[in-house]
């Protein structure tokens with residue numbers, strides 16, 4: 564899927580590091596990608612590859628210290644968020660960019676009712692009366708499919724099931740009509756049927772509201788359901804970027820192929836699921852050259868000594884590999 568207009572969000576060579584006693588963790592290393600209005604970009608990769616830190620960097624919520632954004636730009640609507648004051652960032656967070664986290668219980672306060680929390684959020688960002696905020700809160704809860712919203716808004720978070728709590732979180736994230744939503748593994752803590760419902764809900768809301776969504780997951784199956792374009796992340800780098808169909812039909816990077824062979828597929832007969840040999844590298848002393856080379860079945864001498872180029876192997880299909888389009 565290609566977009567004619569200017570991107571809403573553009574990361575340019577973003578670098579975020581953690582300065583720890585053991586050394587510098589190069590968590591996000593030269594990450595660039597674009598996200599357009601109305602687009603869903605899936606950011607996928609194994610645990611620890613830098614997905615969450617990328618999203619926290621966009622919102623300037625990286626815990627500092629030990630973390631620090633050490634380079635790059637986060638262009639949003641034409642301004643570099645990294646240059647903005649904390650006050651202006653507070654307006655952007657929640658007003659223009661919202662985020663839903665993996666575990667709703669860590670984001671909902673157990674000692675306040677849902678009403679209390681949703682209304683506080685609405686009043687923080689909009690100039691409305693208590694009654695108007697309540698009506699808007701109920702409307703949001705209805706929109707995300709919470710039955711008997713008018714009554715349930717008075718309940719405490721623990722009285723909601725996991726799936727319903729995640730819906731409450733989505734309602735809160737949408738309370739300010741954001742232009743962009745960052746969803747970081749929003750369904751991982753839920754059981755599979757509820758996962759599918761929450762995913763459908765995000766998809767429907769995204770279409771209705773024409774929001775841009777950065778959807779973070781380690782699950783390529785989820786990406787197939789929701790994303791227009793996909794950025795595959797490995798050890799702090801984006802190793803492949805293209806549209807969702809191409810990623811399944813013509814994956815280029817050996818890491819993407821390995822990820823795909825490790826999920827069951829209905830359309831391909833795989834007798835045995837693939838495993839990716841080795842483990843995710845330590846980001847204090849990442850492998851030289853291509854960071855994937857110790858685990859790559861195609862690696863040569865060059866891969867261990869030289870950082871690969873970011874090759875556009877066909878329009879809007881990039882692969883970060885010395886042997887892009889040749890394997």
Ligand SMILES: Nc1ncnc2c1ncn2[C@@H]1O[C@H](COP(=O)(O)OP(=O)(O)OP(=O)(O)O)[C@@H](O)[C@H]1O
Pocket residue numbers: 581583588590608609610611612613614615616617626629630781846
């Ligand atoms: N506070 C911190 N101090 C030191 N290192 C950190 C800190 N937070 C994150 N990191 C490191 O940054 C790297 C990227 O972490 P991140 O949380 O972005 O991974 P992720 O891709 O979101 O993984 P997951 O799928 O498990 O959520 C990891 O190597 C992690 O250990």
Ligand SMILES: [Mg+2]
Pocket residue numbers: 614615616747
């Ligand atoms: Mg994460």
